[in-house]
């Protein structure tokens with residue numbers, strides 16, 4: 001039995017679907033345990049990853065776990081899982097562990113701690129370190145639906161967004177096949193693409209014109225600082241500015257592990273037209 005955490009989220013949901021397609025018996029953990037959010041026939045258990053003592057029942061007969069790290073931090077769930085008989089974990093981590101200093105970046109610190117706790121737990125592990133999710137474009141969904149516009153700074157900044165289905169495909173390979181133990185996989189989409197071209201791809205997918213309006217850095221900073229520390233927003237904006245002339249590198253990991261090329265941003269947009277119409 002495989003336990004999938006974060007299974008109502010973007011990556012976890014796809015992990016649950018792909019394991020089910022493989023005919024694997026799975027159980028999902030959710031704080032709300034609303035079974036309609038999950039594939040048919042899946043066992044759903046209620047629990048909170050930040051309260052590991054309360055989720056021991058979720059590990060009954062479970063030998064492998066797809067582990068999501070909550071925004072509040074990883075807690076001691078890996079240790080609990082090991083003590084309950086789990087032997088293998090595939091952890092959804094982040095490229096930020098390779099790019100940023102955990103002393104100054106809270107997201108890097110959270111994922112770095114989660115990785116270390118998994119290593120210390122005694123579990124056999126595989127770390128997934130994806131770069132920017134294609135799904136981050138869902139942040140534009142409201143303004144696209146309402147005004148058919150995207151307002152962002154640095155329209156020519158570049159990223160290599162990864163489809164959640166590709167992160168999940170690597171997770172599924174690591175859960176089902178031998179040979180992924182102690183591997184930390186850097187994952188990206190197949191291409192670098194500018195923000196303007198991402199907007200164009202969504203426009204093509206929904207068959208409607210979407211206007212891109214470049215906003216000033218100061219306006220973006222004021223907006224971003226509502227949901228993150230100003231220093232973190234500054235770093236993200238610096239990274240975007242730098243990427244205009246220094247595109248981020250593309251990884252071949254998805255193709256090597258999943259046996260097919262990663263999905264394009266255009267494909268991601270076609271898969272999510274309902275969010276933008």
Ligand SMILES: NC(=O)c1ccc[n+]([C@@H]2O[C@H](COP(=O)([O-])OP(=O)(O)OC[C@H]3O[C@@H](n4cnc5c(N)ncnc54)[C@H](OP(=O)(O)O)[C@@H]3O)[C@@H](O)[C@H]2O)c1
Nearest residue numbers: 006008009010011030031048049050070094130131132133
């Ligand atoms: N966005 C990016 O560009 C990016 C890049 C690299 C890595 N990442 C990492 O990827 C992760 C986000 O993945 P995602 O987008 O697939 O997640 P998501 O869509 O935000 O969903 C996460 C799911 O986890 C469950 N959850 C949250 N807190 C929980 C808790 N305390 N206990 C149990 N379940 C909990 C929730 O389900 P229930 O409501 O059903 O409990 C939620 O649906 C983060 O760790 C992020 O740092 C993101």
